[in-house]
Amino acid sequence: MENFDTDGRIAYRVTGDEDNVSTRVIRGIEEIVGEDEERRTWLYDSVDPDALDTIFSQKHSGGSREDGKVIFTAQGCEVVVHGDGEIHIYAPENHTPEE
Structure with missing residues (x-):
């Protein structure tokens, strides 16, 4: 998982595609x-x-689904799943990342 900053929000990019999206x-x-x-x-x-x-x-x-996205909230995090398989998870507002 890779940390990145989006307009001042703590966000993470979930990488790897060996598991299904929900996992x-x-x-x-x-x-x-x-x-x-x-x-x-x-x-x-x-x-x-x-x-x-x-x-x-x-x-x-057999083709991939590259269009669209699904956005939902879980455990206080905003989750954005993109059609190309990329997943962005925005941490809860009160979250402070561990060093």
């Missing part, structure tokens, strides 16, 4: 805000992980 979102958010060991299904409060994976899966023709 990368979960790992990225947990890296920012920490893991919730008591509740491992928190993503369902914001979005259906299976639907998110389906939206960004390959087309039936």
Whole structure:
């Protein structure tokens, strides 16, 4: 995960494509805000992980889905998933990055 600054907001770019979109979102958010060991299904409060994976899966023709994006909030973070597979996660406003 790569840290970058967007108009004064702490943001992270989730890299790598070996996992599906929902898994990368979960790992990225947990890296920012920490893991919730008591509740491992928190993503369902914001979005259906299976639907998110389906939206960004390959087309039936085998081509990729490069257009569009989905924006939602989870664990206080704003998540932007782009059609090309890039994921940006904006930390909660009160978040201070660990050194």
